[in-house]
Amino acid sequence: MRTSIRWRLVMMYVMLVVIVMMVSGTMIVIMIRENEKEDVQEELQIAIDLVKDNWPEEMTESQMLLEVEELLVTLKANFFNKRIYILDDVQRVVLPLDEANQNKRFPYAQVHKALNQGVLRDPDDVEEGGKDYIGLAEGIEINGKVVFVIYGLGDISSIQEKTIETIEIISMSIAVALVIAALLGYVFSEFLTKPISALSAKARDMATGQLDKPMKVYSSDEIGELTMNFNKMAKSLNDTLDEITSEKNKLEIVFEHMTDGILVFDRMGVMIHSNPASVEMLQLDKQISFQEVFKPYLDVTYTEMKGLVMEETISHLVEVGSKYFSVYFAKFLDQGKEAVGLICVIQDITEHKRLEEMQKDFVANVSHELRTPLTTIKSYAETLMEGGIDDEEITKRFLGVINHEGDRMTALVQDLLELSKLDNSQVQFTMSSINLEHLVRESVEKYHIHADKKNQSMLYHPPSFGCKIIGDVNRIEQVIKNIITNAVKYSPEGAIVEVDITERNKYYVVGVTDSGFGIPKEDVARIFDRFYRVDKARSREMGGTGLGLAIAKEIMEQHGGRIEVQSEFGKGSRFELVFPKNRPAKESL
Numbered sequence: 239m240r241t242s243i244r245w246r247l248v249m250m251y252v253m254l255v256v257i258v259m260m261v262s263g264t265m266i267v268i269m270i271r272e273n274e275k276e277d278v279q280e281e282l283q284i285a286i287d288l289v290k291d292n293w294p295e296e297m298t299e300s301q302m303l304l305e306v307e308e309l310l311v312t313l314k315a316n317f318f319n320k321r322i323y324i325l326d327d328v329q330r331v332v333l334p335l336d337e338a339n340q341n342k343r344f345p346y347a348q349v350h351k352a353l354n355q356g357v358l359r360d361p362d363d364v365e366e367g368g369k370d371y372i373g374l375a376e377g378i379e380i381n382g383k384v385v386f387v388i389y390g391l392g393d394i395s396s397i398q399e400k401t402i403e404t405i406e407i408i409s410m411s412i413a414v415a416l417v418i419a420a421l422l423g424y425v426f427s428e429f430l431t432k433p434i435s436a437l438s439a440k441a442r443d444m445a446t447g448q449l450d451k452p453m454k455v456y457s458s459d460e461i462g463e464l465t466m467n468f469n470k471m472a473k474s475l476n477d478t479l480d481e482i483t484s485e486k487n488k489l490e491i492v493f494e495h496m497t498d499g500i501l502v503f504d505r506m507g508v509m510i511h512s513n514p515a516s517v518e519m520l521q522l523d524k525q526i527s528f529q530e531v532f533k534p535y536l537d538v539t540y541t542e543m544k545g546l547v548m549e550e551t552i553s554h555l556v557e558v559g560s561k562y563f564s565v566y567f568a569k570f571l572d573q574g575k576e577a578v579g580l581i582c583v584i585q586d587i588t589e590h591k592r593l594e595e596m597q598k599d600f601v602a603n604v605s606h607e608l609r610t611p612l613t614t615i616k617s618y619a620e621t622l623m624e625g626g627i628d629d630e631e632i633t634k635r636f637l638g639v640i641n642h643e644g645d646r647m648t649a650l651v652q653d654l655l656e657l658s659k660l661d662n663s664q665v666q667f668t669m670s671s672i673n674l675e676h677l678v679r680e681s682v683e684k685y686h687i688h689a690d691k692k693n694q695s696m697l698y699h700p701p702s703f704g705c706k707i708i709g710d711v712n713r714i715e716q717v718i719k720n721i722i723t724n725a726v727k728y729s730p731e732g733a734i735v736e737v738d739i740t741e742r743n744k745y746y747v748v749g750v751t752d753s754g755f756g757i758p759k760e761d762v763a764r765i766f767d768r769f770y771r772v773d774k775a776r777s778r779e780m781g782g783t784g785l786g787l788a789i790a791k792e793i794m795e796q797h798g799g800r801i802e803v804q805s806e807f808g809k810g811s812r813f814e815l816v817f818p819k820n821r822p823a824k825e826s827l
Contacts, residue, residue, distance in 0.1 A: 251423030255415050263408035271401050275372060278392040279361050282374050285320050286390045293378055303333060310334055321371075325387040327353060332386070344373075344389055352377045352387045369395045433465055444472060499563075499584030502570070503528050507540035510579070519563055519584050520556075528580070532556075535565075540580075543567060547580060561588040615640050667710040667796065674705045674714075674817065675739060678748055681718045682737050685726060692731045699738035705746045707817045709797045717790040721750045721801075721813045724786065729754030729810070745799075748815040757805035765803065 292309055294302050303324070310322050310333055324333035329349050331342045346364060352375035364373045371391040377384035436454070452469040493500050499516025503509055507528040516522065520531060528540040535556040538546075546552050552567045564585045569577040622636055682698045689696040707714075725735045729752045736751045757765060765787055787801075794801050798818045805811035 247426065248420060248423035251426065252416055252419045255419035256412065259408070259412040259415055263405070263412065266408065267401055267404050270404055271397055274397040274400065275361075275394060278372055278394055278397070279374070282320055282372060282390045282392040285322055286374055286376050286388050289322060289324075289388050290376060290378065306333055320393070321391040323389045323391070325349060325389050327385060327387075329353070329387070346373065346375075348373055348375045349387055349389055351375070352389075353384050364391070369393060370398065433462070437465065437468055440468065440472065444475070497586065499582075501531065501582040501584070502579065503540070503582070504579045516582075516584050519561075519586060520558060532565075544569070544577070544580060548577065555587075556584075561586065562591045563587065611644070615644065667713060669708055669710060672707050672709055672711050672714060674707050674746055674748070675701055677711065677715060678718060678737060678739060681715060681722060685719070685722050688723070688726050689735060692726065692729070692733075694726060694729060694731065694733045694735055696726070696735045697737070699736065701739040701741075703741065705739060705741075705819075707746060707797075707819070709817070713793045714797070717793050717801075717815060718748065720786045720790045721815065725750050725752040725754065725811075725813070728752070733810075742816070744819050746817045746819060748817070749812060750814075751810065751812040753810040756807040756809050756811055757803070758807045762803060762805055 289306065289309060293306065306324060310324075323331050323344070325344060326332050329343045329345050331344070355377070361372045361374055364371050370393075372394055373389065373391050375387050375389045378386040378388060380386075452472070454465075493511075493513040496513065497515055499519045500511065500513045501509060501516050502511035509526050509528070509531065512522065522531065528543070532538075535558070536543075536554060543552070547567050547569050554565045554567075556563045556565050564587045566583045566585075568581055568583075570579055570581045572578045619640065622633060679698065679700065682696060686696050722735070722737065729735060733753045735753075736749075738749045738751075740747045740749065791801055794815060799816050802814045802816060803811060804814075
């Protein structure tokens with residue numbers, strides 16, 4: 239059971255007062271008793287001295303006793319509560335002569351000593367008749383011999399009564415003092431414990447996070463100084479916690495929205511933190527330990543991994559479905575610089591891997607595209623060098639093939655250079671206002687003849703509204719030409735190619751629809767990749783480099799537009815060039 243410090247202080251204060259009062263009262267009682275006894279002793283000594291000083295001399299014993307008896311009567315009247323006796327040498331009372339004293343003796347050691355020594359000033363406490371007395375004895379010498387003893391008794395019974403009365407008064411004083419001490423102790427303890435209680439309540443509030451309410455300072459003493467320092471500590475702690483909370487919130491927001499995944503494991507390999515990116519990347523559900531998370535991807539235990547990362551950061555490539563992730567493991571330390579767990583950073587490198595593959599494919603495609611015409615040129619040149627040049631017909635035919643293959647390589651190199659310039663923003667666009675309808679109409683008219691050669695029908699559906707855009711007329715024409723050319727080139731004889739211009743919110747849309755071979759669904763997303771061909775053999779036979787759509791896509795993006803495609807394999811395709819209305823295109827230098 240908890241005892242309040244307030245009541246402890248009150249009890250200590252009351253006990254202190256009780257002890258002081260009891261010690262003081264005891265000393266007072268003792269001192270009063272001793273003083274009273276000394277007064278009785280002094281009066282008794284005076285009476286004895288009067289008897290001795292007035293003791294008659296040169297008389298017979300009987301005359302002497304008569305004179306002394308008269309003196310005793312006088313003393314009895316003057317010394318109340320004092321008894322003076324004259325004793326003979328056998329300690330028997332000789333004066334005063336009355337029935338009560340007949341044959342009465344005082345066989346006390348003090349009387350005996352007085353008979354032997356004559357003078358004895360030491361008092362003796364005796365009990366006579368149920369009362370307490372102080373006894374003094376002094377011898378009377380006659381002719382050098384102690385013949386009589388003057389023995390006086392002083393009544394001290396009243397002293398005991400006075401002592402009891404004093405004790406009662408002191409007891410009452412102690413009782414009153416206890417009440418006063420309790421009240422004063424309560425007030426004093428309240429003065430001391432009130433700020434302590436406030437400090438205790440503030441400490442409880444601090445434990446629950448309430449640090450912004452300062453305590454009232456009740457005094458300017460040490461407790462007041464403690465209260466002020468406590469307020470300063472609470473404010474400093476509140477500022478520190480606010481700063482820590484702010485930093486924690488910042489980190490949580492960063493972790494929450496960062497694209498890299500974060501996983502943190504404690505000493506035992508239990509996951510103590512994860513962000514949404516890591517959950518999505520590794521498709522986490524209820525995994526809570528290192529083994530559960532990485533068992534499908536890593537053949538290593540948590541203990542082994544901790545041993546590896548003690549020296550350096552470890553990275554692993556993890557494949558999850560069709561995605562690739564680079565996982566970095568590092569230790570994290572406590573304040574004592576001791577490793578307390580592992581932190582895991584997960585980066586999505588799927589796009590990087592895809593770009594690597596594209597780069598490899600690009601190099602392979604470029605090598606292949608150049609190797610084919612070079613092989614043809616070399617073969618035909620070797621044939622001519624071995625004697626075929628003597629046949630004029632063969633020579634002309636071979637030189638024509640060589641020239642055609644040279645043109646193919648030249649077109650390929652030019653397309654590669656143009657793509658490189660577009661990638662590096664090195665193409666200068668000459669921006670101007672373009673009548674999109676006129677440009678599309680002219681392009682259709684220019685390539686109408688190519689459609690006629692394949693018995694194809696090219697239909698143009700002009701818009702009923704004016705459509706002007708901002709762009710480079712030559713580059714826009716290049717894009718339109720590429721799309722129309724592909725529609726004619728990859729459509730069979732007798733096919734229909736339709737061109738139209740429509741509006742879509744803030745855009746003009748140039749649509750080119752054909753009834754050609756179409757594009758398989760799995761190839762639609764890759765037709766804008768460099769050197770990508772749906773049907774490589776047919777495309778190469780038709781003289782394509784595989785870069786036209788990639789260039790067209792780059793040009794459209796530089797103009798703030800885009801190319802969209804809809805296709806159904808075996809039924810045809812629709813390409814749409816989406817241009818923003820009255821929106822300046824990005825000018826590249």
